[in-house]
Amino acid sequence: GAGVSQSPSNKVTEKGKDVELRCDPISGHTALYWYRQSLGQGLEFLIYFQGNSAPDKSGLPSDRFSAERTGGSVSTLTIQRTQQEDSAVYLCASSPGLYYEQYFGPGTRLTVT
Amino acid sequence: KNEVEQSPQNLTAQEGEFITINCSYSVGISALHWLQQHPGGGIVSLFMLSSGKKKHGRLIATINIQEKHSSLHITASHPRDSAVYICAVYRIQGAQKLVFGQGTRLTINP
Numbered sequence: 001g002a003g004v005s006q007s008p009s010n011k012v013t014e015k016g017k018d019v020e021l022r023c024d025p026i027s028g029h030t031a032l033y034w035y036r037q038s039l040g041q042g043l044e045f046l047i048y049f050q051g052n053s054a055p056d057k058s059g060l061p062s063d064r065f066s067a068e069r070t071g072g073s074v075s076t077l078t079i080q081r082t083q084q085e086d087s088a089v090y091l092c093a094s095s096p097g098l099y100y101e102q103y104f105g106p107g108t109r110l111t112v113t
Numbered sequence: 114k115n116e117v118e119q120s121p122q123n124l125t126a127q128e129g130e131f132i133t134i135n136c137s138y139s140v141g142i143s144a145l146h147w148l149q150q151h152p153g154g155g156i157v158s159l160f161m162l163s164s165g166k167k168k169h170g171r172l173i174a175t176i177n178i179q180e181k182h183s184s185l186h187i188t189a190s191h192p193r194d195s196a197v198y199i200c201a202v203y204r205i206q207g208a209q210k211l212v213f214g215q216g217t218r219l220t221i222n223p
Contacts, residue, residue, distance in 0.1 A: 033210065043156075043199065043213045056210065091156065098209040099143050104156040 002026065004105035006092050012111045013082055021077045021108045025094030032075050033095075033102060034067055038088040046090075049075065050098055082112045116140050119200050119214035127222055132187040134217045136200030139181065146211060147174050147185050148199040156199070159185070190221045 005024045013019050025032050034046040045059040049069040060066070064082075069075040079086055089109050093102040117138045126132055136145070147159040160167050160174040162183075167174050171190075176183040187194055197218050201211040 042215045043201075043211075045210050045213075048210055050209070059210075093156075099203050101146065101158050101161040102211065103158060104148075106155040 004092055004094050004103050006090075006105040006108050008108060009106065010109045010111075012113060015084060015112055016081055018078065018080045019082055019110065021079075021090050021110070023075045023077070023092030023094075023105060025073065025075070025092070026103055027073075028096070029094035029103075030072065030097050031095045031100070031102075032069055033093045034075070034077050035091045035093065036088045037091060037107075043091070046077070079110075082110075084112050086110060087112045114139070115215065116204075116212050117200055117202055117214040119198075119217050121217060122215065123218045123220075125220045125222065126190055128191060130190050130221075132190050132194070132219065132221075134185045134198050134200075134219070136183045136185070136214055137181060138183075138200075138202050138212075140202070140212070141205040142178075142181075142202040143205050144203045145176055145183050146201040146203075147183075148201060150197045150199060150216070152196070154196075159198075187219075192221045192223050195220050 007022045030051045033048040036044045047055055047057050047067045049055045064080045067077045089107040091107045092105040095102045120135045144163040146161050148156050149159050150156045162176050171188045173186040197216045199216045200214040
C-alpha cells in the first residue's frame with residue numbers, strides 16, 4: 001500500500017516569505033506527527049495530531065509555525081515569515097494510533113535564502 | 114542530560130563484523146523504536162519493542178526494561194548497512210510523542 005507522502009520534496013524560498021508543507025498519511029492512521037531535522041542535527045518534535053483531540057503543539061519553535069489537519073487525514077505545516085534558521089528537512093510520520101510504530105515520509109527539504 | 118543516550122556516536126567496522134549499538138534511557142517508557150536513516154534518505158522503522166527481543170533478517174533488537182537499556186545488533190554486516198541508527202522512546206508519563214537519541218552513525222567498509 002501507499003506510504004506517507006510529502007510535498008514538495010524540495011522548497012527554496014526567500015527570507016520573509018510564507019511556506020506550506022503538505023503531508024499525506026497512510027490511510028486509516030489516526031496519529032500524525034511533524035518533526036524537523038536541521039543539518040547534522042537529530043530529530044526535533046514539532047506537533048502531533050491524534051484523531052479529533054486537540055493537537056500537541058508543544059514542540060513548535062515559535063508562533064510563526066502552525067499546522068492543521070483537515071478531515072483527520074492530510075496535514076499542512078505552515079511557516080510564516082521564514083527565517084534562515086528555519087532551513088531544515090521537515091518530516092512527517094503517521095501511525096495507527098498513539099504508542100504505535102511510526103511510518104515516516106521522505107521529508108521536505110526547506111532552504112531559506 | 115538527554116533522556117535517551119546512544120553509544121557509540123560513530124562506529125566504523127569491516128564488512129562481516131558483528132555490530133552492536135546501545136541505547137540507554139532515563140525515563141519510564143511504554144515502548145522503544147529503532148529507526149534507520151540512510152544518507153540523504155528517509156527514515157525507516159526497524160523495530161518497535163516493549164520487552165524481550167525481536168529479529169528481522171540480520172537485525173536483532175533487545176530491551177531490558179529494568180535496566181532501561183536496549184541494543185541493536187547487526188550480524189554479518191554489509192556496506193549497505195551504513196546509515197544512522199536512531200533510538201526513540203515513548204514515555205509513560207507526559208505527552209505521547211517520541212523522544213529521540215542523537216543517533217549512531219555506522220560505516221561498514223568493504
